[in-house]
Amino acid sequence: MQKIMVCIKRVVDYNVRIRVKPDGTGVMLDGVKMSINPFDEIALEEALRIKERGTNIEVVAVSIGVTDTQQQLRTALAMGADRAILVQTDAAVEPLTAAQIFLALAKKENPDLIFLGKQAIDDDANQTGQMLAAIWDRPQATYASKVEIAAGKASVTREIDAGLETIEVDLPAVVTVDLRLNEPRYVKLPDIMKAKKKPLDVTSLDALGVSAGVLLKVIKTEPPPQRQKGVMVKDVAELVDVLKKKGLI
Amino acid sequence: MHKILIVGEHDGKNLNPATAKCVHCAAGISGGEITIVVLGADTAAVAGQAAAIAGVKSVLRVDRPENQHPLAAIFAPQLVALATDFTHIFGPSTSFGKDLMPRVAALLGVPQVSDLMAVEGSHRFKRPTYAGNAIVTVEAEPARKLVATVRVASFEAAKGGGSATVESKSLSVALPSHTRYIGAKTGSTDRPDLQTAKRVVSGGRALGSAENFKLLFSFADKIGAAVGASRAAVDAGYAPNEMQVGQTGKIISPDIYIAIGISGAIQHLTGIKDARTIVAINKDGEAPIFEVADVGLVGDLFQIVPEFERLVGG
Numbered sequence: 263m264q265k266i267m268v269c270i271k272r273v274v275d276y277n278v279r280i281r282v283k284p285d286g287t288g289v290m291l292d293g294v295k296m297s298i299n300p301f302d303e304i305a306l307e308e309a310l311r312i313k314e315r316g317t318n319i320e321v322v323a324v325s326i327g328v329t330d331t332q333q334q335l336r337t338a339l340a341m342g343a344d345r346a347i348l349v350q351t352d353a354a355v356e357p358l359t360a361a362q363i364f365l366a367l368a369k370k371e372n373p374d375l376i377f378l379g380k381q382a383i384d385d386d387a388n389q390t391g392q393m394l395a396a397i398w399d400r401p402q403a404t405y406a407s408k409v410e411i412a413a414g415k416a417s418v419t420r421e422i423d424a425g426l427e428t429i430e431v432d433l434p435a436v437v438t439v440d441l442r443l444n445e446p447r448y449v450k451l452p453d454i455m456k457a458k459k460k461p462l463d464v465t466s467l468d469a470l471g472v473s474a475g476v477l478l479k480v481i482k483t484e485p486p487p488q489r490q491k492g493v494m495v496k497d498v499a500e501l502v503d504v505l506k507k508k509g510l511i
Numbered sequence: 512m513h514k515i516l517i518v519g520e521h522d523g524k525n526l527n528p529a530t531a532k533c534v535h536c537a538a539g540i541s542g543g544e545i546t547i548v549v550l551g552a553d554t555a556a557v558a559g560q561a562a563a564i565a566g567v568k569s570v571l572r573v574d575r576p577e578n579q580h581p582l583a584a585i586f587a588p589q590l591v592a593l594a595t596d597f598t599h600i601f602g603p604s605t606s607f608g609k610d611l612m613p614r615v616a617a618l619l620g621v622p623q624v625s626d627l628m629a630v631e632g633s634h635r636f637k638r639p640t641y642a643g644n645a646i647v648t649v650e651a652e653p654a655r656k657l658v659a660t661v662r663v664a665s666f667e668a669a670k671g672g673g674s675a676t677v678e679s680k681s682l683s684v685a686l687p688s689h690t691r692y693i694g695a696k697t698g699s700t701d702r703p704d705l706q707t708a709k710r711v712v713s714g715g716r717a718l719g720s721a722e723n724f725k726l727l728f729s730f731a732d733k734i735g736a737a738v739g740a741s742r743a744a745v746d747a748g749y750a751p752n753e754m755q756v757g758q759t760g761k762i763i764s765p766d767i768y769i770a771i772g773i774s775g776a777i778q779h780l781t782g783i784k785d786a787r788t789i790v791a792i793n794k795d796g797e798a799p800i801f802e803v804a805d806v807g808l809v810g811d812l813f814q815i816v817p818e819f820e821r822l823v824g825g
């Protein structure tokens with residue numbers, strides 16, 4: 263094991279209350295707090311733990327996005343990534359395009375392992391890791407809650423609907439992570455200072471030979487239907503009464 | 512004409528009800544012809560179940576020993592080989608479908624619509640983003656094949672009584688050996704399945720321990736409900752991961768959802784928005800769960816739940 267690549271997405275922070283623009287063209291993003299996608303933070307943490315257990319393992323954090331995405335990559339460097347690459351673009355990047363971009367980076371970097379979050383909390387697509395594994399022609403282990411590396415293989419416990427499943431994959435492989443894999447570390451001030459000196463390369467879609475086409479056209483964005491405000495009951499007897507009247511119990 | 516291939520989910524014995532929900536979704540595409548494919552080591556039984564779903568024209572069986580366990584890297588190339596004859600390839604938005612379908616889409620070089628929640632046209636669909644807080648309408652290019660996962664909570668299961676033809680397919684597709692199934696740990700339970708239950712009782716961090724969760728199990732058994740949990744309860748080890756409800760757990764649509772000691776974070780609410788009736792029990796009258804609850808009761812769960820159990824029994 264020599265190199266781990268971690269793919270990071272800049273997203274609206276999970277604490278922000280999302281509001282749809284009245285004209286239906288998207289959600290309001292002006293002045294909204296942006297963060298590393300929480301799943302990607304867990305992906306990075308796992309890479310760092312593997313690095314710290316091993317010797318001479320390099321962790322490369324990569325992202326695709328606007329110039330300001332450098333902020334999230336700086337955070338990744340402060341957490342402990344060795345270097346970072348930003349594929350800078352203002353275009354909206356769909357999962358298949360993101361996978362093609364990461365494939366181009368993988369071909370340059372030749373990582374043994376690529377970690378991603380299982381989904382991004384903005385588009386909730388849950389696709390990029392699987393798509394990357396497909397076009398890289400390598401194994402995928404999604405929804406990881408435990409990862410063990412030994413002798414060119416990864417044994418991965420996955421969270422599935424029925425419980426937990428363990429699979430073994432040959433490296434190189436793509437692993438997408440779930441919430442219970444680990445708890446990401448907090449960055450400390452000295453780490454933020456150190457991160458400023460770490461390399462952060464900026465490249466472009468053109469340089470990688472990928473074009474960001476629109477495969478799925480977004481016609482409109484709307485808020486979800488609101489639920490009616492309900493009734494408050496004063497005690498259990500009344501609760502049971504209401505539910506019986508509704509024929510629910 | 513639209514030819515829709517649905518990837519059937521099963522455990523070797525039973526077809527998952529998610530498959531019939533995908534059929535219902537696909538039936539919304541007018542002029543569509545629906546085929547279900549089941550891959551497995553021996554799919555005789557589940558192919559029979561698939562053939563009985565109303566509205567299905569044919570069922571394809573792909574039996575080979577390598578298909579014993581649903582590994583995406585093994586299934587995807589076989590589905591790509593089958594895809595030639597189809598315009599749409601749908602799978603359920605379950606852990607099985609979410610793992611598999613993007614691999615199929617990428618091998619075909621086409622986009623995927625995740626969590627399809629409404630059909631607006633043969634290539635126009637609605638899907639949730641931002642934990643269900645923004646619904647987008649997307650349109651795909653009809654010239655390309657379309658891959659989608661179907662948000663099963665948005666669709667009722669198609670009815671039975673169908674009589675589709677069943678055909679065995681042998682595909683000469685080379686399969687990779689880089690991915691191996693080792694084993695699974697699944698909670699066996701006599702309780703109703705969380706994803707299809709009509710009644711769900713769900714507990715949060717407030718339960719405080721795995722021991723206290725037994726309160727909920729006892730109550731759930733009394734009313735024939737499945738048991739769910741918030742992420743906080745699962746993270747704390749009070750409940751196993753398969754019980755998690757929400758953005759990153761299960762999205763469910765029971766007739767009644769009883770949230771007990773759950774605050775109602777947006778990530779949790781996105782999993783229960785389709786419940787017909789939401790009941791909230793929480794000691795904090797300001798908890799956000801009350802904003803979506805149809806019936807709310809403020810109080811201590813440790814007093815309320817045993818009393819609730821007693822009163823519904825009578």
Ligand SMILES: Cc1cc2nc3c(=O)[nH]c(=O)nc-3n(C[C@H](O)[C@H](O)[C@H](O)COP(=O)(O)OP(=O)(O)OC[C@H]3O[C@@H](n4cnc5c(N)ncnc54)[C@H](O)[C@@H]3O)c2cc1C
Nearest residue numbers: 715716717741742743757758759760772773774779794812
């Ligand atoms: C990326 C991401 C994904 C997530 N995905 C999910 C998900 O899929 N599902 C999910 O559930 N969460 C998810 N979360 C977590 C979510 O944000 C909340 O942290 C979580 O839902 C809180 O769980 P809770 O309501 O049990 O706990 P808390 O928020 O701590 O609420 C406990 C509640 O219990 C009440 N209470 C305490 N004692 C009593 C008592 N004796 N009687 C009655 N009431 C009592 C309190 O008033 C409080 O409202 C996710 C978070 C992130 C960042």
